[in-house]
Amino acid sequence: MNSKIESLGMSTGKVIYSCDDCENIHRLKVATTMDLFKSSGVLLFRGFGVTHEQMKTFAERFSSRFIQDYGRPQVDSDKFVHFVDAGMDNSSFHREHGYSPFCPDVIWFCCAVPAAQGGETTFCDGVRVWEELSEETKQLFISKKLKFCYEVQADILRRFTGLDGTITDIKQVLDSLEGVNYQIKENESISIEYICSAVVKTKYGHDDAFANSILTLDYGEATLEDDSIVPDEIIGEIEKVTDKLMEKIPWQAGDLVMIDNSRFMHGRKEFNDNRRQIFSTLSNLNF
Known part of the structure; x- marks a missing residue:
């Protein structure tokens, strides 16, 4: 180059x-x-x-x-x-999807x-965000995952998965995914509950990175996996650290x-x- x-x-x-x-x-x-x-x-x-x-x-x-x-x-x-x-x-800062x-x-x-x-x-x-967060905040996200709850149409999931298949095909895909619970309704809308860690391993280097969508969600709701709300002081700390970086x-x-x-x-x-x-x-x- x-x-x-x-x-x-x-x-x-x-x-x-x-x-x-x-x-x-x-x-x-x-x-x-x-x-x-x-x-x-x-x-x-x-x-x-x-x-x-x-x-x-x-x-x-x-x-x-x-x-x-x-x-x-x-x-x-x-x-x-x-x-x-x-x-x-x-x-606000977010990980895409x-x-x-x-x-x-x-x-x-x-x-x-x-x-x-x-x-x-x-x-x-x-990676730097995770390093900068307090030990208390790190322990929270180590001990508890995030939960995202939302509703989506089957056609949208077809776009995500690249499938043009039936509801049965979509069901097979969802059944294969870790952390996903769902309910398919008669109108083919799907209620999804997705549980994942706020801290992920980077694709290159496999380092711990605070990369998630906890600060912004266009629809649905985001909580901790036990349905408790992330405390305001924790959100405030995350915003302070991400603004700094x-x-x-x-x-x-x-x-x-x-x-x-x-x-x-x-x-x-x-x-x-x-x-x-x-x-x-x-x-x-x-x-």
Whole structure:
């Protein structure tokens, strides 16, 4: 990789700059990019003039399968590229689909139009968060898992699983998943209870990372596995630590970002510019 590489803020993340304006991103060596991603966890490709179509074709080189995001508008024919901006408010740190057993390895973002002010994507290293939390808070999450309860339509689960099958096929998938309890209703809506640890092992390095969706859930509810509420003082501590470790991506048109979803939580700063246009796609990796 002959491109210029710099640190991304104070994090392990890296910025990879194009050698020439709008150099074709597909010229980057796959193996070198893989190695850099394993060690850094966040890669920002800048100066390559990436479009959402190029994001998808570039991601295909590193992905075993793509995962649909039913909560965002789809913009491509195969329904794996999405508009990100459903609102302009601040988005708290979360692991993408951390409330679900269908959690992608990586989330990809590309920027067509940045906001005039604000709207930065934020990220936070879950390994460092776990190291910074108090022993009392660590013991809580070691002793008790999280519980996410929500209702979803069967068609949405078909998108998650990649199946076009019957309810029986979906049932077989759900039965095979650890930590999942469910009830299928007559209208094919499915009530799901998903129990998982707030602390996960990173895909690369197998380190403990505080990477979950406890700070934000668009619908349903999140509790501890015994149905107790996470104390406000614990939530306050998590917010304080994640704010301290926050890094920002100040978007430029044509930027592409690749985030390790097993290690980093991400969010967004608020903005007030309806021209902002960010796209995303989710995938599991082939390395």
